[in-house]
Amino acid sequence: MLVLALDTATTVVTAGLVELPADGPATALAVRAHDGRKHGELLVPAVRALCAEAGRALQEVDAVVVGAGPGPFTGLRVGIASALALGHALDAPVHGVCSHDAIALAAAGIAEPGAADPRTGPDNLLVVTDARRREVYWAAYDPAARRLSGPAVEPPAALAARLPELAVGTVVGDPGFAGPLGVPVGGPAAPTPGGLVGVAAAALRAGRPPAPVEPLYLRRPDAVEPTGRKRVTA
Structure with a gap:
């Protein structure tokens, strides 16, 4: 099974093409990691580069796994929306997983x-x-x-x-x-494609339909709905 793995929940944009066998560990065929401050600009080009590096067509992807956070609003929206759009275009299921689990x-x-x-x-x-x-x-x-x-x-x-x-x-x-x-913090600093697919591996192998992807924001947005109209004349 060929799986596209995406995550934009951290300061790193992570994308990878992963082969998940019927039995045994997943194998990353190609991986891209970029500056997370440019989610929108880098994610889709990274997917194209993955396919070129692995020598596989995007249409061969059987499933998509996306990190659902926790993470900031903008990053999560870009990653999840991109994963859902790709899944729709490829007629492939999209599984959301906790990025920390990966x-x-x-x-x-x-x-x-x-x-x-x-x-x-x-x-x-x-x-x-x-x-x-x-x-x-x-x-x-x-x-x-x-x-x-x-x-x-x-x-x-x-x-x-x-x-x-x-x-x-x-x-x-x-x-x-x-x-x-007050303690050492080791790596990895961001989800790996193999980790993302590993979290969803049981569901992928069983062919279970994914639940709706729900972003883990964990707190309310900064923006609030205005409570009244502002006066523009004296």
Whole structure:
């Protein structure tokens, strides 16, 4: 099965063509990662470049997997809208997955959540990404990349106070939070195509119809509806 994987929830635009066999781990055929500040400009050209690099036609794509966040409004809208448009044009199902789940899976080094855990020790894994407004998006996972809590958003100081409660041994994601959290933050900083497909692998192999893709904004937008008309004359 040929799967197109997209994510625009972080500061990186991630796109990849991934081969998912009937049994066994997914294999990335081509990967693109670009500056996340240019989601709209870079995403579709990246998809074209993936097809050229892998020697596959876009029409060969059997399914699309897209990261649904958590992430800022603009980035998520671009990625999800693009995935839905491509899925419609290709008559391919579009599966939305939590972007933090994909990061956790890649960090754990396993093919799918719940697979055998190659990491040593019982400590949990924490994924952190930039939520802006001096806040952090986070989710906690067991060593086999199964989500235990989150995703949620809060100030780094509040999250730092909860690290003992979450039994965190490894933190991955945005390295800029190493200082505010007081712990090292390793990679990956963004979802990988293999991680995105791995999260959805069970549903893809079973041919289950995807649920509607719901973006994980986790908070209300800055813009508010006006409450009255402004006077324009004295």
